[in-house]
Amino acid sequence: MTPAAPAYRRLSVEERRSQLLEAALTLFAHRAPEDVSLDDVAEAAGVSRPLVYRYFPGGKQQLYEAALRSAADQLRLCFDEPRQGPLLPRLGRALDRYLAFVDEHDAGFSALLQGGSVVETSRTTALVDGVRRAAADHIHSHLGVTDPGPRLRMTVRMWITSVEAASLIWLDEDKQPPAGELRDWLVDQFVAGLTVTAARDAQTAELVRGALTAGT
């Protein structure tokens, strides 16, 4: 006889880990890292403190770093966008997902970008730089550019940084303007930035004439 599935299923190691990270992220999203204890995480996840330690023997610092890494991974997922259809709506959809992430994680997003106070800064910085590089790679790839020159790269990275700045200000300003308006504004800033660079760079000029406007 096959036993009936238990009403209360044990979580797998991966599931439990994700659950703890999600609980930690939510806490870090609303409080400064130094104001979050492992007891808080255990309570939020409905588990015992020893169980949190079993998963994160390095304690709070390890948990904090893992939570940041998980946030970084989620951010990368925002950039996943099929390579079909006009370019600017693709950028708009990626920005929608990104802004939804910013909206949901709020203070946790600021903590991720501005570096925590309990964790070694260089590692947080490396994590965030990895996300920035991933964003830039996605943009180059969608633009159909395999060998971006220095001016195009600088333009794309300037835009990515200004999107981060806009997100932090947006959180400071009670999420005004509405996300949809901010998204359109950021897409327009992207086009404007590339257009300025196009006047100085043949590769960018070709993009502005071609891929960027095709099908829009």
Added chain:
Amino acid sequence: MTPAAPAYRRLSVEERRSQLLEAALTLFAHRAPEDVSLDDVAEAAGVSRPLVYRYFPGGKQQLYEAALRSAADQLRLCFDEPRQGPLLPRLGRALDRYLAFVDEHDAGFSALLQGGSVVETSRTTALVDGVRRAAADHIHSHLGVTDPGPRLRMTVRMWITSVEAASLIWLDEDKQPPAGELRDWLVDQFVAGLTVTAARDAQTAELVRGALTAGT
């Protein structure tokens, strides 16, 4: 009888302090803070290690912070520009001074912006945020705006952040393009950013029609 002035004048407290900070900044500009010792600073300034300690009893951390603060003060000075003549050349001259600072301090500038590894990060961040706020205030003031609305403020802060990003990339890329070209590019990006915002914001639209183009 009046004694003849000594051939070797003792430095005043302020002069000595400045000399030590300048030596420290130069060292931090070429090496990571953790690779700079107080002995190095003493040697670079041609003084004894106890004298460095007399001025900075908190040791390396205090010296590092003071050097960053001095760099931040120097950066603020870059923004000082008479309120006369067309606006964009004023912005260009401020950028020239800023890029000269970046050029001169190089790795020290990156250290200032990215936070050091020996100093408490929140204090470095507050220092840099102060410089950013000063830059934004200068821009609003030159634009003749006393009460900048959220969209204008966000646009200005996005541009300031993207200038920082451009500076760091510029250092990474062996200072290419030449400073003069980068300056013009950044000024054009400023105008393009405001122009995009002008389509959504009456206050910015008025600036783009008026102050920004007057006399150019």
